[in-house]
Amino acid sequence: MEIPKQYDPKEAEKNHYEWWEKNGFFAPEINRDPKAPVFSIVIPPPNVTGSLHMGHALQHTLMDVMTRHKRMRGYRALWLPGMDHAGISTQLMVARALKKEGKSRHDLGREKFVERVWQWKQESGGQITVQMRREGASVDWSRDQFTMSEQLSSVVREVFVRLYDEGMIYRGNRIVNWCPQDQTVLSDLEVDKLPQAGKLYYLQYPIKNSDRRITVATTRPETMLGDTAVAVNPNEERYRDLVGQTVLLPLTDREIPILADEYVDPEFGTGAVKITPAHDPNDYEMGLRHNLPQVVVIDPHAKMTADAGAGFTGLDRYEAREKVVADFEALGLLEKVVDYEFSISRCERCKTVIEPLISTQWFMKMDQLRDLALDLMARDQKPRFVPETYKKVYTDWLENLRDWTISRQLWWGHQIPAWYTPDGQVIVARSKEEASEKAGTNELTQDPDVLDTWFSSALWPFSTLGWPNETEDLKTFYPTSVLVTARDIIFLWVSRMVMMGLKFVGERPFEDVFITGTILDAQGQRMSKTKMNGVDPIDVFDKFGVDATRLTLAQIGSTDIRWNEKQVESYRNFANKIWNAARFCLLNSEGAEVKPEILEQSSALHDRWIVSRLNKTAQDLNRAIDAYEFHQAVQSLYHFFWDDFCDWYIELAKADVTAEQDSAARTEARTRLLTVLEQALRLLHPFMPYITEELWQRLPGDKRLHAAYEGAEPTVMLTAYPEGAAELIDEAAESEMQAIIEVISRVRNIRSEMNIKPGERIKIVVASPDENQRRVFESAREQIARLARASEVSINDRLDAPKASARAVLMGGAELAVPLEGLIDFEQERRRLQREQEKLQAEAAKLEAQLGNPNFVSRAPVERVNEVRERIAAIAQQSSQLQQTVENLR
């Protein structure tokens, strides 16, 4: 058999995925057990415009690990994929492409434009699905979903109609976040508040029938053209006599009142605030409280309206600002201008400064929905957040929830299922036919707006499973098991799914929510397109392989981490280690094959030991993955495979396995080695799907699938994940092995310290007063000789070695000597032993102090106290032996 010395990830990544997919291994139907437990995840649908970034790769890796793990444990496992139509981003992307042709979407008209978007989606959308296949994501493509599909669109309309009929969706005229660039309203969650270096302008307003002026401070002087009041705090002495008076608003012919409102902070600015109800959210609220008129001076393109006054009409808002300031200065009404840093709202997509405008939009009342979610948390502690700290983030936000602006002035998205009759009546219905029926006329115009992209996302866990029909999928896979996502969409998405799921299915959409960490760049900065500091997962795959990248990502779990390529490199080396371990097993596999029963019939110590380690590792892995402790799981795999299996087991078994003469013993050793490897590949598979499949396919023998998958094509994907059998865990074997490992390590240490060349064979003298321990050493005599590179190992009850020997004291009263006639420097040896003695003494001193504290003895648990006592006794014994050894050197 030809096996290259280096693992080539690209080779292994070439064919398996296609084969898995084609054979339907990802679909839950592959599971034939009608009683199988269920595990399900719906993917956070990536944007149709998106391409894979590190955040996706992280989430997908974790979801795939869980899905593959559960599948191997016999669960009917579904990981449901899909994409989001991503209203604004997609529309912008296609509009940009049009612009290159010198056209705008208005040149095409709505219908043609939407057609064009679909065409774009067909041709170049969903790049990410190709990349997900590269990742090895075991999603069930037969259930692939798209938020704009006919099916999901009808769910959107269904939900909209039901909520409208219940009065939870309404149309209203309110102040909203308006993006003058994208020409649409945005929800509070779609604007970024960014710090901005600006100025605070102090404007003086003359008071009618008086010489006095009142000064207001503002960051937006241009809005003064729309002022309809000046407000002061009712408890403010300075202005008490002015309340009720009238201000002559400069640059206009309007007169506006001075009024009192608690909202005004007397400490800030001048303690007097100009009120512009049409262009500021707070002023809007105050305007409602005091019945103030709303004077609109800025239009949806952020240009001044006719109501702004003759000199201003048509000016851009920033030009108007300069002119207002100049005019105030000319009038002698500009008191001062100071530098001032404040935060400003910008469109999350295009970064344009948001203009608060009064506009007619659709809103969703959230109070009833919010209570459903809060009650679920209070009653059942669901969903369970991992890490737990996000529970507070989630509930705090829900408690302060306000109505949700759900309409958007876009063309790409779910058009609002509301129609208007010629006389202005609003008809909300599932279709135009239904609307006509309700209205009694065919003369209907549909509302041109579409719904916020997150409206359909909120329905994702049940819309994708067939709701409102009582489908098998809905019954089987809802509620889903866990949602894996990044923390920035807890509000936008997670909370809304909980509310909608409770409202429409009557049950929570998922049991747990796992929040992943954030991958930062090497400087600790967030990766972003604008900063150009992102690392492309595909490049990492190309450089180090998918499996190594997945292992790196899996161990990140929920911690924020600076991206460190060295880590991937070390897991690339690990993959190579796996490859070469398998290579060794396969090169020495003639006459042998995988045979699971053999693990239950081990007699040699190292065999019982590796079987014990294997089963402990399996237990730890199952526990860790179920507890979302991915870091622990990766560490456990790494150490089992590299340290236990490669460094020790293969070396211990090597002589038997590579024996030149064919024999029953050789076959058994080979069979056992192959079988342990096969089990290890299963353990590794959820994390490293490609290399494990590549190697597993090459193993000879009876490689059984999990009972639930009998009859399927053989694949490691569908084998049983080792559960870790308690009866195969052998503590005696583990501690006996530990003693042998100690002998070998101490000899190696002596060789290194004494600068003995690897080629040079030495004699080893081991002594133990314990007969059982001597028996253990005897049984491993040849292995000790080989691994410690010794020509001879003698084992006695008392140490009998020449004075010119290097020595070591071992656990359990055992001692070790390496005769080194002529090579040993007595002084140096003494110092070496004394250093060890000091270490022991230091530890003993700590423990003695602990034991010397009467409170420790009386209050600490008995087992703990005993542990300390035993350790002290052990140290005392070792220490006195060591002392003896040092004295013998004199």
Place this chain on the structure above:
RNA sequence: AGGCACGUACGUCAAUGGUAGACGGCUUCCCUUACAAGGAAGAGGUUGGGGGUUCGAGUCCCUCCGUGCCUACCA
């Protein structure tokens, strides 16, 4: 302005209140017939400062310093 995290070896990160670890890097030796992407042996820490609770604190509490993130209507 509030809230929430985080601060551990040179770097990146681990550690149910019970002897602080891993990987990379570094030092020394070795191409020992699976693997130099390897093997063997080492060095390296008053866990940001200070206080408290406890028999015992990296871990729990307070405080200060530093760093991130989120929320917020101070014009």
